[in-house]
Amino acid sequence: MKNTITNGSTKLILLHPYIQKQANPNRLWLIALVSVFAVASLLTLVYTRESFHTTTTTTHITAALNHQPQTLPKSVMRALVHYAANINSTNHMSQTDIKQISDVLKQCASPCNFLVFGLTPETLLWNALNHYGRTVFIDENRYYAAYMEEKYPEIEAYDVQYTTKISELNELVASVREQSHNECRPVQNLLFSDCKIALNDLPNQLYELDWDVILVDGPRGYWPEGPGTISAIFTAGVLARSKKGGNHKTQVFLHNYNREVERVASEEFLCKENLVKSSKDLLAHFVVERVMEENGTHQFCRNYPPTSS
Template identity: 35%
Template sequence: MMRAMPAPKKALFLAAAAAVLFVGTFLLSNFLRGADRGLLCSFSPLFSRPFTGGADVRGELALALIHYATTSQVPQQLRAEIQLTFDVLRRRAPCNFLVFGLGRDSRMWSALNAGGTTLFLEEDKEWYELVLKGSPSLRAHHIKYRTRLDEADKLLKGYRAEAECRPGRADGVAGLRRNGGCPLALVGLPDEVYEKEWDVVMIDAPKGYFPSAPGRMAAIYSAVVMGRGRRGEGQTDVFLHDVDRKVEKAFALEFLCQKNRVGATGRLWHFQIPPQKVALAHYDVEPTTTL
């Protein structure tokens, strides 16, 4: 007669099983649907990594399945939130996917964009090293921010006074790479961040829940600058997590713009940022957003 499984082990088993079913559904669906449409991307070939297909993609998907099948950790976002991003990746992958933050869901994001370029940016050095130790195949960089969460209100109210922060002066690579005069611009990042054209951007970092944390102000601003400077076809899909927090919400409404929001679920908002040739009228009025 088989003995009953101890409660702690049973809980671990159930968590692992749930992870397999949860992530496996997304990964397999992505691969099968993508194969039917040829896995074409909408961005300029100049900025894309050619799709190699075949064993490389199947191998990446298989490794992700094995990872989630053998761990009790599950992705940090809710299923409905993941589905929102997944629907866009299913349409655009393989593409250039920039993710602010490393986490328990990083393998999943990389696998959902199998054959494309998925790059993670992480500010916590210890966490960066820990994640890469367990997932050395992830493409990631450790970066530093110049902002603090307790400066968010000052940054939001004062950015219009900084000429280097204004649209036209701050669009695309030139608006970020060496734009030290704009405190919201992400300068000093690895070259590939500036040299690639990002089709999808996920902002789920850096930390933004204590005063000395970097906050996501610069990530939000810089995602808009990159989107406005887009040279390829189409728009830039930007996802922002934790919009229940006042700083994320305020900066989203000021920079990503309510009229660009095309989807939302849980704590995740989805925006489509048009290139600079499409006017963003909300920059022509005085800011009304306050923290």
């Protein structure tokens, strides 16, 4: 409805309040609709930006992880080697020998599987040098192995019972020669071996790994009734020849090569033809190749050395 008011020649048209009331709801709905659309657009924009940021960040992190260095920087490795070689210890390995092993670890494809017989003053060093790989320590002292794992959680150590004696060296070598076609074969799964000097009580998983580097620096062997390293050397020789995949060569280091047990056992099970280098600082380096079991070989070396008297 409208009312007309005449004032001289001017006419004023007044809208009835009822008509104004009819128009307000439509305007409110329109404002509400526009507001909802604006809020929805804002939320969509924020979510899209957050999603893009998250995706970009994840991509950068993944790329960084994929391109992280697989070996320690040379400066760090040199510092570790220098520091370890200068620790005051009568049982410590020389700097020359430490460097020889560290050079091989540096060239090892990552991840590198490194097996060490003996918990020694170099234990932390070996674990650090093989930072991106797996380093496993085997020791005859169960209490010391447990202590090292508790004090240094990053260390993976296992204890093993050795049944050999240094005074029985010649008899042990002779028994292996007699059983080389059976229980003491150079290619076998040691987990199921009944060879007298084989280590068959390690965790099962360790027999399934392809070891790239093996260091024999234990067990102790400086008195007649001590276990000596004959079992460790035999086990290292079999593990190297029984690899299933990966690199077909295993780098085997033997410390205290000047002692009789180490010299005799290495000539029997690691073989002179595999000797790459021996230093005046008591370290011998062998490279032992994988042997396919179907080849039917039943001897460790091409020419057996005579048994030491």
